[in-house]
Amino acid sequence: MFNVNRDIINVGDIMKKISILSLHLGYGGIEKCVAALANMLCDQYDVSIVCCYKLYDEPVFFIDPKVHIEYLMPDLKPNREKFLAALHKKKIFSAFIEGVYSTKVLILKKRRMIHYIKHTSSDIMIATRDIFDDWLGEYGSENIVKIGWEHNHYHNDLKYAGNITKSAWNLDYLVLVSSSLKNFYSKELFRSKCKCIFIPNMIDYMPDSIAPLENKRLISVGRLSPEKGYLDLLKIYVILKEKHPDWTLDIIGDGPERDKIEKFIKAHNLEKHVFLHGFRKKDYIDKMLHESSIYLMASYTESFGIVLIEAMSHGVPCIAFSSAEGARELIISGKNGYLIKNRNHSAMIKKIEDLMNNYNERKRIGDSSREEAYKYTKDNVQEKWSNIIEKK
DSSP states (O other), rough: OHHHHHHHHTTTOOOOOEEEEESSSSHHHHHHHHHHHHHHHTTEEEEEEEEEOOSSSSSOOOOOOTEEEEETTHHHHHHOOHHHHHHTTTTTHHHHHHHHHHHHHHHHHHHHHHHHHHHHHEEEEESSSHHHHHHHHSOOOTTEEEEEEOOOOTOOOOHHHHHHHHHHTSSEEEEOOOOOOOHHHHHHTSSSSSSEOOOOOOSOOOOOSOOOOOEEEEEESSSSSSGGGGHHHHHHHHHHHHHHHTTTEEEEEEOOHHHHHHHHHHTTTTTEEEEEEESSHHHHHHHHTTTTTTTEEEOOOOOOHHHHHHHHHTTEEEEEEEHHHHHHHHOOOOTTBBGGGOOOHHHHHHHHHHHHHHHHHHHHHHHHHHHHHGGGGEEEEEEEEHHTTTOO
């Protein structure tokens, strides 16, 4: 049967077929980027997202109906947390059962993804995990363009960087989300056929209006996990609150450190000053950014920092620790935000107070940051992807 979404004729030629290999379409930064890329490309190409796992009835992030979604293991889900919990509680039988199930899932994941790679009719395949890079390079046809898409920074972990290098060796391209990563992997892969390309992640759109920056609200968005540094941020806020009790802090996100964060908030009587919003969708986050006046990032590491660009797109000035590599790619300290060296809490507090006390400085930094955000709009990023897909 003719499918209007899958068999589209474009100026006399069949659209090129692109398959994006994804672990799942649940919560996660990579998954958000997968959805954004598919949505961006589907007007020009015939796009499929091929997932190992179906974690939810519907994808967490919006995906254009023109994009075809295929689940290789729709009835199976990863059980790593259950397995580790059973081990931790020393439930030997339960750990054995979970271990057997986990082994089955891993075997099927490899078998079915390799089968898809071998038998696909796609012209271009984009792998989003290093293990997929490895399988794509080994089993992908010579007739397709094989692309790896690496989102994570190796954070001085040379073993991790070595794994990425090895997995990308037989690919045509390795797409990196920062120029520093592009430079690093270009040196590592210079003897291979794989060409490293820098293509940043993109924001969905530029808001029509900028934040007024008049509300006494600080904001941070991200997963509540140790590397994001939210306990450090709360320690900083405790000091700020002594001199600026009318400034509140909104934290949007969820994750394994939520209990610790809630306990810290209660222990320091911050319930009326710090608000945990949990995971929220894009429209909610945009509304909160528009109502905020300063964006704070306390991450120890950050591969790209798409939330920084989203804040910048609203004209919200950003302050981050320089330990977050992604922040270093985006922020020119003193021009479109501030980078704080050596995770110096006192220096962070000083810069936050400078912006709290000076509306004109907030406006100057915010206007400059919005200009920076235009570099990461759909049109600019789409051109870079199209150059690879069309082999320009």
